[in-house]
Amino acid sequence: MGDRLKHELVKEIEKLLPELLEIRHAIHANPETGFEEHETAALVSEKLKAWGLEVEEGIATTGVVASLKGRLPGQRAIGLRCDMDALDIVEKTGLPYASKKRGKMHACGHDGHTAMLLGAAHYLSENPDFGGTVHFIFQPAEEGLGGGRVMVEENLFERFPMDAVYGLHNKPGIPVGQFATRPGAMLAATDSWTVTFQGTGGHGGSGPHLSTDPTMPLGHFIPALQSIIGRSVPALESAVLSIGHIQAGEPGVTNVIPSEAVVCGTARSYDPDVRGLLEKRxxxxxxxxxxxxxxxxxxxxxxxxxxxxxxxxQVQIAVEAAADLVGKDQVNDRLTPITAGEDFSYMLQQRPGCFMMLGNGVGQDGKFNNLHTPLYDFNDEIIPLGVAYWVSLVGAELGPQSLERRDAA
Incomplete structure (x- = not known):
């Protein structure tokens, strides 16, 4: 499909925008956190069934998978995955469709991801010009609870055989109309750690010499922790160790040496050997x-x-699918690795695939509201492009041109 036709594809998909905006805003106004996405899943299932897809519900509690067969010959199958859950954040956007549930907010754009994948399912159900099967994966609990892992454990790929699986996420700070990904490690392993130093404690005025003081090893541990990055991790590898919490004693009791001091933090890495090294050191x-x-x-x-x-x-396929829509110069296929994490990683451990970033926009002054912040909002302007990317990707994987590419390979 050439550039002209791809441009027409985006225009054609824009006809679905009023319905998709209604869906996106409804989900945004009624956010649900991990494994509690009952209303969201019900809305997703209702729409998919209305469009004639085969729908399976209750996977990983609230997950939904819909399947669609193309009208052309072909036996391959691919999966397209989005996430549905919100975060425990108080929204401060003041939008007409802002969260109705105080303390819960769609601050990562999963409402938009869900709307875009629904848009792709709707369009492809009316235009199944591909061979094989597309599985639309609506995943719960991405935000820290590992819904992707649970779906894999509940035999996602055995119940719905797939030759490849793809994910898409919005990225504030990347201009609208641009895509970004990379081969190999793209997002980090996200580990957490807690160290509890224990001593006897004692009277800080009259008997410090009689006590063992856990704040002493705590004080030396903090700077020594960063020596792991500087002197243990190879210079050409990347890793992060950060402290997020320290607790010892009671604020109002200043003459008592505590018997316990606790320090907690996060560890990020890309290489499995470096991950093991961080834990060991x-x-x-x-x-x-x-x-x-x-x-x-x-x-x-x-x-x-x-x-x-x-x-x-799969990165090559995804990049070509995006480039067909916006041009090669608008697709960054060498994105600098990001130290955030994603449980789509569990799916990529089981099947080949690619995770793509779609620009959520940046202001003329270079500013933007980042993910996981009270002022963030998914940019509705990118919905048609996100839908078109999914459709283009299905064409690249299961369309007639995919057979030519595989024959050439």
Whole structure:
């Protein structure tokens, strides 16, 4: 499909925009957090069934998968995935469709992601000009609870066989009309850790010499932690260790040495060996710091989402699908890796695929409201382009031109 026809595709999809805006704003006004997306899932299922798709509900509690067969010959199948959950954030946008549930907000654009994938399902149900099957995956609980992992554990790929799987996420700071991705590691593994230093505590005025003070190893642990990045992680690898919480003693009791000091933080990495190194060295430094001052250290290192690793062939397909819409110069296929995490990584561990970023816009002054902030809002202007990307990707994977590409390979 040439540039002219692709441009016409976006125009044709814009006819669906009033309905998609209504859906997006309804979801935004009624945000639901992880594994509680009952109203959202019901709305998604209602629309998909009305458009004639085969729908399976209740996967990973509130997940929905719809399937659509093309009218051309073909046996391949692909998955298109979006996320549906909101965040525990108080919205401050003042929009007419702002959250009606105080303390919950669609601050990451999952409402827009859901609307775009629904738009693709609607368009393709009326124009099934492809061979094989498309599975539309509406995933719950991306925000920290691992809904993607649960869907995989509940046999997503056995119940709905797929040769490849794709994800799409909006990105504030990238101009509208631009896409970005990269082969290999694109998003980081997201781990959390807690170190509890334990001593005897004691009277800080009359008996500090009689106590073992856990604030002493805590004080040495904090700067030593960053030596892991500077002296243990190879210079050409990337990793982050950050402290997010420290607690020791009671604020109003200043003459008591506490018996316990707690420090918590996050660890980010891309390479599995570096991930293991962070855990090992953090444990060693915490233990050595405690022993130096007669204390003990309890270390709890919890592995979160694994690094999201794109597959080369699917990145090429996704980039070409996006470039057909906006031109090659508007697609960045060498995006700098991001230290945020995504549980789409679990799906990419099971099937080849690609995670693509779609520009959510940036102001003329270079400013924008970032994800996970009270003023963020998904940009409705990008909905037709997001839908068109999904449709273009289906054509690249399952359309007649896909057979020519595979024959040539």
């Amino acid at each position: 953090l444990n060693e430094i915490a233990t050595a710091s405690a022993q130096a001052y007669g204390c003990t250290a309890l270390v709890n290192y919890e592995r979160g989402y694994p690094s999201l690793v794109n597959h080369d062939e």
